[in-house]
Amino acid sequence: MKTVIPEQWTPPCGNQCTHKFASLMQIPWRVFCKKGCDADGETWEECLGECNEICYKDPVLKDQQWSAYIDRSPGAASYSEECFHACVAGCGYKFDVPPDKVDQIHPNRPAKPPTIQEAHPATVEAIPTPKSSLSTDDVPCTSA
Numbered sequence: 001m002k003t004v005i006p007e008q009w010t011p012p013c014g015n016q017c018t019h020k021f022a023s024l025m026q027i028p029w030r031v032f033c034k035k036g037c038d039a040d041g042e043t044w045e046e047c048l049g050e051c052n053e054i055c056y057k058d059p060v061l062k063d064q065q066w067s068a069y070i071d072r073s074p075g076a077a078s079y080s081e082e083c084f085h086a087c088v089a090g091c092g093y094k095f096d097v098p099p100d101k102v103d104q105i106h107p108n109r110p111a112k113p114p115t116i117q118e119a120h121p122a123t124v125e126a127i128p129t130p131k132s133s134l135s136t137d138d139v140p141c142t143s144a
Helices: 012-020 024-037 044-055 065-070 077-094 099-103
Strands: none
Touching (some): 012 024, 024 077, 044 077, 077 099
């Protein structure tokens, strides 16, 4: 009887995702990498399109922008971007795309508008308080 080792339980693409996103904090990205491996697209370009659909919130109902809130994609822009890059890594493993080309792929979403830097409020100096008539001998000690 042939012994099956754990590496043989998953397809090679999924295995590569497991190794790339091995730490506990990277488990969500491992999942999205494997979604790239399992994407239905027949080509590299179709797979990238699926990553855009998976990772970015779009309206679920046509012409109803509010319905984007019920889309199951990650919410925050930074999470969507991380999701996209993990998914693209999975597509890269699936289609044997060199890692340097995978790293150059960016989502086909409009760039975020530049953030306006807020002026920092002026430093407020502490107002001196009048000296208390209590001396340190008059304050009860709280140490045991």
